[in-house]
Amino acid sequence: MPVQSKIKKGSSKKAAVAPSVKVVTKPAPKPKVPRTKAAAKAEEIISKLRIRVRAYENKILDASVKQIIDTALRYDAKIVGPIPLPTEIKKYTVNRSAFIYKNAREQFEMRIHKRVIDILNPSPKVIEALTNLSLPSGVDIDVKMA
Secondary structure (H helix, E strand, O other), rough: OOOOOOOOOOOOOOOOOOOOOOOOOOOOOOOOOOOOHHHHHHHOOOOOEEEEEOOOOOHHHHHHHHHHHHHHOOOEEEEEEEEEEEEEEEEEEEEEEOOOHHHHHHHEEEEEEEEEEEOOOOOOOHHHOOOOHHHHHHHEEEEEEE
């Protein structure tokens, strides 16, 4: 049964309320997270050779990418890719006629196909073999060390 106050309704005495006490607690320490496999692999990778290959024709591009991968695999390099990047499309609109049929227009487009290949921890032999590689004309290569 609840305890009732002995103070009557019309009385001017007020019930005494105990002052509130603030309890300050420290946040619990965060548990240490064990290293994951991905974090361990990220520490192992010292260097990365990123090769970006661009060409107007996708068949020539795929042939040269295959040639790069075969060369790297010959020297036991670890490869990630080829990763296809979005095709860059450049469109050009040209008037068909200069005077009377001025509203008639033609549209032309150039498609640039791109691929990325990553070689993890490349050895000097792999780098030398890739520099001596002869690829077909029309294929543009950008090599970066990261």
